[in-house]
Amino acid sequence: MSQNLGLLDSLRSELALAKDNSQKAKLHLTLFKQLQRSNTDSSQLHLKQAVLLSKRTENDSLVGKVIVAQIQDHMLNNRYDSVLHYVELALQKRGSLGPQQLIDTYTMQGTAHFYKSEYAKAIASHLQSEKISSAHEMEQGKAQVFNNIGIAYIKLEDWYNAEEYMNKSLEICKKYDIKRGISYTLGNLGIIYKHLDRYQDAIAAYLESNVICEELGDQRAIARNYNNIGALYEKEGNYDLALEYYTRCFNTSEAEQYESTLTSVLHNLGNLYSKQKRYTLSIDNFEKSLEIAKALDYRDVVLNNYLGLAETYEKIGALSKAIAHRKLYEKWKDSIVNEEHLKNVSELEIKYATEKKEKDILALSQQKLKDEAAMAKQNLKIRRLSLGLLGAILLFGSIFVIFRQYSKNRKQKELIGAIADTQIAERKRISQDLHDSVGGSLALTKNKLLSLYEKDQGKSKELEDSLQTLTRTSEQVRQISHNLMPGELVKFGLVSAIQTTLDQLQDTELKAQLYVHDMEGRIDPTKEIHLFRILQEIIQNVIKHAKASQLNIYLNRHKKHLNLMVEDDGLGMETDTPSGMGLSNIKSRVAFLKGTVDIDSVLGKGTTMNILIPL
Template sequence: MKLFTTHLTFSILLFLGVHGLSFAQNAEQTAVLDSLSAIYYNSVYTQPQVAKRAAVKWLEGSRELQLELQEVRALYALGNLSNITGDYKNTIAYTNDAITLLKKLEIEKGLAACYNIIATAYKNLGEYPKAIDNFMECLRYSEQTNNKVQEANAYQNIATLYLLQKKYKKSAENLDRAANLYREIGDDDGVLTTLFNFANIQKEEGKFDEARKHYNTVLGYREKEGNKAVVAYVNINLSQMLVEEGKCEEAVVALKKTLALLEELKFNSDITIVLNDLGLCETKLGHTSSAIRYFQRALAIGEEQSLSRYKSDIYKNLAQLYQEEQNYEKALEYYQKGVTSVAEQNTLDKEKYVANIQERYETQLKEARIQLLEKEQKLSEAELQKAELTVKRQRLVRNALISGFILVLITLIILRLSYVKRLRVQKELSLQQEENAKQKINQMINDHKLSVIERYQEGQDEERSRLAREIHDGIGSDLASIKIAFEHYSEQHNNDFQSKRIATAISNACVDVRSLSHQLHPLSFSKIGFTSFLNDFIDQITQKSAIQIQTFFFPEEDIDQLPEVLLADAYRIVQELINNILKHAEATHVDVQLTRHEDHLNIVVNDDGKGFQKNKKQGIGLRNIKERLQKVQGTIEIDSSPGRGTSITIDIPIHI
């Protein structure tokens, strides 16, 4: 499987260009270096050898002129080129030098790109822990420098790492993150690269038709661009699907065509993959000699590039071929090399296979010795038969011992795994039960708290209603009677100034009592309109004080149509906030704004008062407001500081 793991654009290769302008550089000298960087970029995917020569001259010129930023760019370019061509050791060396120089210059921009490339190299070498560590560094510096391109690249490369470990779901999740970032910044090339890797997932899952459709889409775009590297990558995967489908003859033709393109580009690690696939095809077609030649060529390149991930497969393939040819000495040699390169190989399978090959090899040696003795000493037929029976008996005894040992070991391993699994399940169940108990207790506490708040507020409302009735029916009725009696009296004293003054005072008292009664227990808002009622309350406040209060309702008609219970809570909240401002804020101007949204009512109250510190102990008014909001699942935000006024924003959910 070939993964397209690094999405690069020219802007990344020039990630330090802006910083370089701050240094006094000779125009002619920098022009030469810029021309070398242009040659590198134009040939990196089509003529890698030309690109390498340009990058080396670029690095030498930068060091000769002591232009450190140009040196960093050249090092990064060489690391990127080594990564493309499969020279992963040089990728790590060049990129580490670039990182060291960037940190010396105290420049963070560019570190994300460097860590991304070095992580990809470690991944291709099979050193997954180092790869993921460097991907994490890439993401950290991408966030610090707001580099969404490198953040997307990192997610894409992490996806390919999960794909190598056959964790397809996690791979797809990281590809989705990368694709969303590419779309956000308008990077169509990056989106196309994620499409390629989605096709890789479908290929690994056996969805060949869907994968082939996506591969051909990518291939069409890249052939138009002349991007030979990606064209080769796509063809490798298309050929591998033919191998999986058993179309080996068709696959051999496609693989040879791809091999020619890779040899032109000198992409050694990819040449190893194609040679290995050719060896597999020739094996299935029964061309053993051709298969061995392809595997030997792949092995030579793999040794040079330290591609341990491929060496183990090649060793095993060669061991299998030599075993079929009954060359057990070679088979044993290559299988032991394969086992050494993959330490995590199942121990029982290795021992069983090695024992089998070793037994055949020893048997072959014994048979050769018997034949030699027959020729040299002319042993009798009976002696030969006895020797053969001895060999067979030894073989049966050995096989029985090996089989018994393997059976016992497998049984012990299964029992151990079952015990560990049962302990893990019991622990998880215990933790889950404990968590459920905590959640249930917290829910009961919250329900009880809400119930207490609700009963408290219901008690407040009932007490206000009672007080309103007492004031309206008692004091209000008495004042009305006094007013009527005094009016009869004043008719006989029309010119008495004192009588008019008393009549005015009685009328004002009646208005105040009625206003107080309505504030304590307002009439149904559906009858008088909530906004009108709230405006009347605010008008009464402004008439009695020097403060100016402005109200804004958006839209007024929709607010009046809200449920009575919600409007009652909103009225009490605004009333409490205005009273707090009058008592404590020393403000001269207040804005009250109510806005109805689709799912909530927004209340904003601003004043130009003296403000307060947020960590100051809150009074009863704010506590009542918060308890009321807690009952209706509302939220409150307070923005205030001494001398700068106060802004309070409240959201009340609308449940219709």
């Protein structure tokens, strides 16, 4: 630990002294990798800095490394669509990537396809990794590639191809004595042999895997293998051996507190005892498995235990309990199906609340703009009046009128500015209150409920439902707080907030890129907030109406003004037609900042919006 802290301090010292953008980007990249698993927030900031700095260089190799790091980041956070997006960007620069980087890129592409259940695409990606490994004689790396291909074939239930690739992986692992690889591959072969009805081959594979696991001290894998062997003997009808291996699995899992394996083997024991007509033991094991599965939120295991209990109670003639557990099974199954629906409803409620608040605030902004327009007319009247009163007799009177009107206008402008500042401050206050006060109270209440639930011997369903409702409410409050005043914008500024927004688009078909120049320092907070809202409105318009595939954002600070240019390759629009609400909102905000907006659009070829804001 101390060595790692020393390394981090050394890297940070180097970063403070670095002058060159390439050198800074490389150091940020190294810090990102060092902090990726221990401090997610800090690692994210270093990655963002590496991205921004690499774009200012002409070093394609550095840009490629940064993109591969972005792929790894999205993979670690299970954002598989984003992984595929950045893989495509990396492969556009494949000439600047080394063999291992290309192998890693294709491997992560294959893994993303795998988790999206696109198994054929996963195989194609992993075969590309194998091709590069062969071309560069990197044979050891092919073991993992073959294993990945074999697993994809398992998902496709193509057992013969799965066996072929697993055997290729096993051969390389044994050649180079890659013990963990041998263990995993044998475990996968056990799965394959089971589905080919080669039960003895499967048992032999699991037992051989356990010999390696003993050497490695991998007790978790040993327990899983015992559980699988027990299931195979049960399938053969050899209940005594099945019980022996289930018991070995149970003893290891209980001693090492492997709860996920424990809940699985207890369920298997429940099924086995039921087949042996040892119903009391069967019910006891189902109940224990159910308790652990609920604590782990393993919904499928909870579901299967309710079904096992219902069937066992039916066998012993306890029909009321059988019906009760059958109802619990059906209710739990419905809750799993409806969970995604409830999540979507919650998201819609948050969106509605946020949009309503935005509309109220925008209405106030538009009223202020009308006031400014009225003031402009008054200024024009003053100028005309002053020209008409140049005569000597009315000179002093005209000066008095002009001064009074000027003073009035100045006060009105100050009032508008104060309203804007108050509006922003109020949003911050509400956001902070929601986060700190309401969010803190909800968290405290949740902890108290959780403590009561853990002490409750009967595990009250009402308490459990209340905990779930409270968790959803906390998340909604957090989301509303963020929408009122994004924390990223307040803490780290406009560039970081925009990049975070674009990162959230990776799950859509829109590919977005941000290019910045001379934006290291912060600008006026009011301008930051309005520019951020302007960009949010533009992005929403592009998503809803433009049907674009590419969005480029350029943010450049010059000596006296800030330039925001956004271009897309969408459907385009008629610029001489009346603006919709979204475009009107954008123009209103730009006018409030005393800026200009120029729109250049060609139907079928896209739109470019160029905004200049005085600094």
